[in-house]
Amino acid sequence: MSDATMSEIVDTAGDDLVEAPLVSHEERRKLEWISIVGPVVVFAAFVGLWYFMHHWGLRHLFDKPGHLMPPVHDILYDSFVRRVPQPDGSDYIARSDLIRALEWTAIVAFVGLAASIVLGIVLAVVMNRAAWLERTAWPYLIAMQAIPILAIVPILGSIFGYEPSTRILVCVMIALFPIVSNTLFGLQSVDRSQHDLFTLKGVSRMTRLFKLEFPAAMPAIFAGFRISAGLSVIGAVVGELFFRQGGRGIGIVMDKFRSRAQWTLTYGALLLTCLLGIAVFLLFSWISKRAIGKWHDSAHSS
């Protein structure tokens, strides 16, 4: 081939790059619009229903007093604004109690999640490497998943004491499985032809793991992180409901308010717990997008 045809080919190389997008521009804009408006409408409907239940629904439908679902503005005011004067002259501010409790819970959840991530990935890598280990460990991972965590928290507490480390253990038990199963799935779903490339080059196990299997598994691994992050927060809070001693997490504080029939504060604590869960989910979605969004389509945009 002459140089002229070569450069001609070079010039036209980009022609076949153009592909029609699967979703048209207009449709995508419509979807983006709905993804904002839709949730807002649902939120408004929910708040409306809440007020309805407070003023009328609870009393007439369930024969219960309306203050079991206090008005939303009361929840927000009591939990995050109000100062209650105390006999000794100081003010009681629920907000600072709640925030401190949330911090404590967040720390437990994060440590639990971090432990789950390290343990889960190591376990998945080992299981991926040795089929007999995978076959041996898998039934117990499923079994652990099937344990009603609520039922065994008091048992764990009796055995290990109501220490922070026991709370972290509860988090790990609840958050471990999605990380192991997603990582293992990711490691095992590498293309055979891509494996062939590395086989042809006669690379070491480590090179294959770090240059092929881990990068290929990243989307699945991050999906596991996102699921486990939420579960870890739940694990931390659920664990606390049984932990009357030790540091005061949001679960303990919530239970205290509930037992005193301080409904506005109970819901305030619940709201904060949800926000923590959402924040952790968003954080991992963001990390995931930063890490793999450029080459992987399904990195969540939210």
Place this chain on the structure above:
Amino acid sequence: MTDTRMTDPAANWMGQPWTPIAGDPALEFSDVSKTFQDGTRALDRTSFTVAPGEFVTVVGPSGCGKSTLLRIASGLERPTTGSITVDRSSLGYVFQDATLLQWRTVRKNVALFAELDKMPRADRERRVSENIELVGLNGFEDKYPKQLSGGMRMRASLARSLVMEPDLFLFDEPFGALDEITRERLNDELLGLFQRKGFGALFITHSIYEAVFLSTRVLVMSARPGRIVASFDVPFEYPRSHELRFDPDFAALSGEVSRALRGESA
């Protein structure tokens, strides 16, 4: 390897048919058979050689064991009986799909083999840039595979092996999934590279025209168990213009290959 065409490949191509270069074959199959564990006989006593700088194409019906042949040549599969001689340190590969790593940019994908072989960085970067340009992907260095068309992915796949300057290229139906226009264009380009670089090639395809257009020799394989049933020397001189596809002699030879194929598969 002392042949002058290896240092100045262009010298050989001026208006002559291809002639063998002296020296040991780049690839030799001796009586190679392959039976899989489920009893499938993929290859039956197959023998052939690829001389250095020779472009040999294997055509055959689907499922005749062509891919097995290539997997054995590359070392991914072991033959059940028989032996092969090949220098595996100097092989290039292009597979049916481009097998690019989707998390690497074009530049990083093209660098993969060099990286796995621990080629010094400066050397690697220079060769990667050169070969990206050679296959016409300049400007796309920082794109990810999902942003490329099928043809461009194949170019990247080709460049990845070109970086290693292989003596022998193994092609497993590399353009089979592409549209005809892109396929012909890539055939033209591949021939350009073949002349420029002087590598030997074993090329698997199910397209008779592709086989005749590209190669110095066409081997015809029968259906399972695969066996080489015919061999045709392709006399057309290099460089081959894309007009060759409309030449009566080209049609005649393609017809012969086609008859050999049908004679066996009927």
